[in-house]
Each structure stands twice: as structure tokens, then as C-alpha cells.
Amino acid sequence: MKINRRIFAIATGAALALSTSMSFAGEALDRVMSEGVLKVATDANWAPQSFLNDDNEMDGFDVDVAKEVAKRLGVEAEFVTPSWDIITAGNWNGRWDLSVGSMTPTKSRAEVLSFPGVYYYTPASVAVHKDSPYKDVSELNDKKVGASIASTFELYLQHDLTIDAEGVPAFEYKITPGELKSYKDGTAALDDLRLGDGVRIHGMVGSLPAILSGIESNYPLRVLGDPVFYEPLALAIDRGDDAFNDKLAGIIADMKSDGTLSAMSVKWYGIDYSSSAGASN
Amino acid sequence: MLFADTVTSDPLVHKPKNIIIMLVLGLVVFSLFGLNDTIFGEFMRPVIGEPTESGIFGNIAIAVVMSLIFVGNIVLIGFLPFRYQVIVVWIQLALLFLSFFYSFGLNFEFIRSKIWFMISQGVFTTLYISAISIMLASIVAIFGAIAKLSSNGFAFAIASFYTSFFRGLPLLMQVYLIYLGLPQLGYVIDAVPAGILALTLCYGAYMTEIFRAGIQSINKGQWEASRSMGFGFGLTMRRIILPQAMPLIIPPTGNQFIAMLKDSSLVSVIGVWELMFLARTLGNKDFKHMEMLITAALIYWCLSICLELIQSRIERHYRTISH
Numbered sequence: 001m002k003i004n005r006r007i008f009a010i011a012t013g014a015a016l017a018l019s020t021s022m023s024f025a026g027e028a029l030d031r032v033m034s035e036g037v038l039k040v041a042t043d044a045n046w047a048p049q050s051f052l053n054d055d056n057e058m059d060g061f062d063v064d065v066a067k068e069v070a071k072r073l074g075v076e077a078e079f080v081t082p083s084w085d086i087i088t089a090g091n092w093n094g095r096w097d098l099s100v101g102s103m104t105p106t107k108s109r110a111e112v113l114s115f116p117g118v119y120y121y122t123p124a125s126v127a128v129h130k131d132s133p134y135k136d137v138s139e140l141n142d143k144k145v146g147a148s149i150a151s152t153f154e155l156y157l158q159h160d161l162t163i164d165a166e167g168v169p170a171f172e173y174k175i176t177p178g179e180l181k182s183y184k185d186g187t188a189a190l191d192d193l194r195l196g197d198g199v200r201i202h203g204m205v206g207s208l209p210a211i212l213s214g215i216e217s218n219y220p221l222r223v224l225g226d227p228v229f230y231e232p233l234a235l236a237i238d239r240g241d242d243a244f245n246d247k248l249a250g251i252i253a254d255m256k257s258d259g260t261l262s263a264m265s266v267k268w269y270g271i272d273y274s275s276s277a278g279a280s281n
Numbered sequence: 282m283l284f285a286d287t288v289t290s291d292p293l294v295h296k297p298k299n300i301i302i303m304l305v306l307g308l309v310v311f312s313l314f315g316l317n318d319t320i321f322g323e324f325m326r327p328v329i330g331e332p333t334e335s336g337i338f339g340n341i342a343i344a345v346v347m348s349l350i351f352v353g354n355i356v357l358i359g360f361l362p363f364r365y366q367v368i369v370v371w372i373q374l375a376l377l378f379l380s381f382f383y384s385f386g387l388n389f390e391f392i393r394s395k396i397w398f399m400i401s402q403g404v405f406t407t408l409y410i411s412a413i414s415i416m417l418a419s420i421v422a423i424f425g426a427i428a429k430l431s432s433n434g435f436a437f438a439i440a441s442f443y444t445s446f447f448r449g450l451p452l453l454m455q456v457y458l459i460y461l462g463l464p465q466l467g468y469v470i471d472a473v474p475a476g477i478l479a480l481t482l483c484y485g486a487y488m489t490e491i492f493r494a495g496i497q498s499i500n501k502g503q504w505e506a507s508r509s510m511g512f513g514f515g516l517t518m519r520r521i522i523l524p525q526a527m528p529l530i531i532p533p534t535g536n537q538f539i540a541m542l543k544d545s546s547l548v549s550v551i552g553v554w555e556l557m558f559l560a561r562t563l564g565n566k567d568f569k570h571m572e573m574l575i576t577a578a579l580i581y582w583c584l585s586i587c588l589e590l591i592q593s594r595i596e597r598h599y600r601t602i603s604h
Contacts, residue, residue, distance in 0.1 A: 044558075047566035056398045056563070081562075082472070082552035086461065093464040095471075187565060217568040 117252030123227030132197035142178035171229035307348025403556035414480035421485030426492035476548030528599035535592035
């Protein structure tokens, strides 16, 4: 959902060039199998994908998917919560094995990470204040629009979004914001938007599930128009371990075909996001 | 005056001119706020009728009453002796803050359900990271200070480079550099050690300067005297210089510890579950950010107050109490 900032891409690119890829085929898979633990990096601030539940444990859609993947590998899942930019910077050095963090597979990320499988698609939608007059997303042109920093939503507003994955419907840039406000995460943008139309921002672009869960928690917002684009969200691993990559790709394909992913999606979102986006909406 | 003398005069707040100025200022400020639709408007309901419909008359009436209460309160406090003034003003400010927080309509049930985890996981982590870091930083600082004062060119160059570099970078950037940079050199460092290392190096640099200033403040004669008695460098430091420098070093070091307690929140970016991380995370799912942020703020504040008390104890021990 969020995209690596260019500076990190350059930094890690340079670092990679220096260290000339230290991973070898099978290394990550061997480590996971021998230790019996799959270390998964997720965001702890990304409800309903991943968050701390009432028992102060990690929970959510991404967490369920990660646990299922670990189960099918025959190991235990363990969660770590580094900040998002550290995950997307790649070059994990074995600190953790897998990211199940609703990551969009983009070209710049593919330089430092591998994406074994797309496990669901989310609609990216525009949220505005409940009392605002807008009827169409194009009315937000030249207004103040927010999005979380280093995200596909920010790139969409900057007219600089490329998604390299199969089964993604084409999209067009419908909004040209007068001012783009970047936030630490989507929730921070929702928090500013709830203050009123134009108090800090006029609208925000974010993932539909996140916006809906905000509305469910009595944020005075509404979703404006149809989703502006759909983004595929994938597992990510450090580059250089094809065996691990293939293994995970197989597991995701199985989870899709036996309906596990749709069941989890319905459990957390109430809607099946696991199939190809255009068809379901 | 900022020192105790024998000239007595009326408190400033009892001079008629000042009282009038405060009344007028209070009147202007309170009427500009427009308190009609607040709880103060409700209190005035018997006099001004329906608060929201009382318009400018209600507004002024509320402002007059508020400013009379406000100034009356200040004048009354002016009669108290110093000690009680401090206590009363503290209590009033604290109540003001609490009522401010209370007005957010916080969900106390939610806070109750999370507070134990915040303390057992968050406060514990914050405290042990800060405590280990401040101890290591003190060790770094004493070597840094000695190196900075030495006549050895290498030692001075290294120490001054170190203090310049680590005081010159934002702590957050150091956390990232250590966490992401060290693995490039072949050592994969975990989040907690990386955080401790960053805090140690950064605060070690600040404390180097504190230690240096403390040691430098000791008169040259002390060195000369100890040398004339045949003391070596180590013995001079241990027995003569440091015991005298400590009273100067301890208070700013306590300050550093309090600052570090709060700066340790920066290691939350590399995924350490300390107090700040939990404050941002626990309320996220239910959109209860204010609850957790205010709770964490109060916890940080309580911790700082405890440290301040300990610090003033230590200062008293060294007899450098300022008030």
C-alpha cells in the first residue's frame, strides 16, 4: 500500500551494489525450516489488516494470512513490527523472513524485494467530510488532498503510479490536487479530515477498508464516487532465495483455490477482495 | 527580586493598578472566547436565560463573572505564604489540565483495559533502555572528557570528532543509521541493542561536554598539589578531581536522563514496543488515539516527576540546592 521513497531506493540500491547480494538460493527457506519459526514483519498500526487486539496480540487480515502461511510451511509465525520504510528498504539480512503487510508490488520495490504472490486486491477510494458538497472526485482538483507518505495513494495524486502486476484494471488520474498533504499513515489523514471540510484538508485518498472502518468508528466521513484504482497486494521477501519464493507462491495459489483467502477476506472486510479486482466490483 | 532580601513590599497582584489591568484583560479575553455555549454559560443560566440566545449581553455577563472569579482567585493566592502559593497554583493548574482532558469525552473503560499492558510492557521497556543507555553513556562520557582534555593529539582528535558528529546529527537519524548501516558492515544488530547504542552514543557525546566542563572547573592548583604529593593521574582523578567535579556534573546529568527517558521514544521506529510505540498502536484499531496518547503523556510525566525528585535528592546530597 505504501511505496518506498526514492531516497531509500537509491540508498539500498547503492548498498546492494556494494555488498553484491549476500543471500543464496535456499538460505531463507533453510533458516525458517531449521528454526521452526517464520519471522513476519507487519505494521502494528494498520487495522483491520494488522493491529494489536484487545488481548494485546497481533491480529487482523494480514496476520491471519501470515499465520496460515506459517501453518502450511509447518512452522510457527512470529511477528516483528519495524517501521514501514525499513521493511520496504529491503536488504533485511535475515532479521525477518517475510513481509505480509499489504504491499503493492511496484517496479522500484522489485529492485530490492521479491513478490512471491498477490493475495488480495483493495480498492483505493476518496474520502471527504460528511457535510462537504462534492459529488465527483474531480471536484477535488486544486483542493488540499491528503494521503499517507510513501504510499501508492500519494503516487496516484502525484500522477506517478506504476503497478506491475497481472490482473490489475487500467486506471486514469482523476484528481490533480492543488496541495498534496502527506501523512505518516492513513489514519492521520482521516484524523485531519474529520475536523471538517477544508479545515486542514478537503479530502484524502486511502484504502477503502481503512476508510470504511473509520466511518464505522463514527468518523464523520463519506466515500466519494467509485474507487479510483485497484491495487494488488502481495507477500514480500528479500531477494535471492528462489526456493523460498516458489514455495510461498505455491502456498498462496493453494490458499486462493481452496477458498481460504476469500473466507479470511470476508471475515475481516465483509467483502471478498481476494479475487481479481475488476470482476468483483 | 531573584534572591531573598529584607526589603518587604506588597505582592504585585495586590497593587490596585495591576488588579484593574487584570480585570480588563480578563474581560476582553473571556468575551472574545465567546463562552456562551460552554459549561460556563450553563452556570449563568439563572441570570442570562438561555445561554445560546443571550447574545452579546450574555457574552459580556459571563466574561465579567469569569474575570472577577479569575482575578479574585489570584488576589487571594497573593495573601498566602510562598510554600502554599506553590501548592495551590500547582493544584489549580493540574485541575485545569485534567478538566481539559476530561472535556474530550475520553473512554476511561478503554484506558483501564490497556493501562496495565502499557506499564508492564511499555514503561518497563522504556525504563530499561534508558537506564542501560545512561549508564553506558556515562562511561563513554568520562573517557571522552579525559580525551578531550588530554594533550595527546590523537585522543583529542578522536574525541572531538565523536562529540561533533554525534551532537550534530538528529537522534532519529542515528537510530536509522545504526539499525540499517551496521548490517552493511556485516553485523546484523537487533532493534533493542541498536536503540541502546544510538542513545548511548548520542547522549555520551552531550555528557562528554558536561564531564569536560566539570573537570575543567577544578582549579589548576588541585592538580599541582596532587602532583607535588606524588599522586599519579588515575589517583588524582579518583581521589581529588572527580569528587570535587561531581556536584557540578550530577545536576546536568540528571537532566540528560530525563531527556533520554523521552527521547527513547524514537526507537519505536525500529519496532521496539516501548511506551510511545504502544501509545500509537493500542488505540489505532478502535480510533481511540487521544485516550492512549494522553495516558502515555501522563505516564511519561509521572516518570519525569519521579526522576526530578530523585535528582533534587542527589543535589541536596551535594549541597548545591538553588532554592
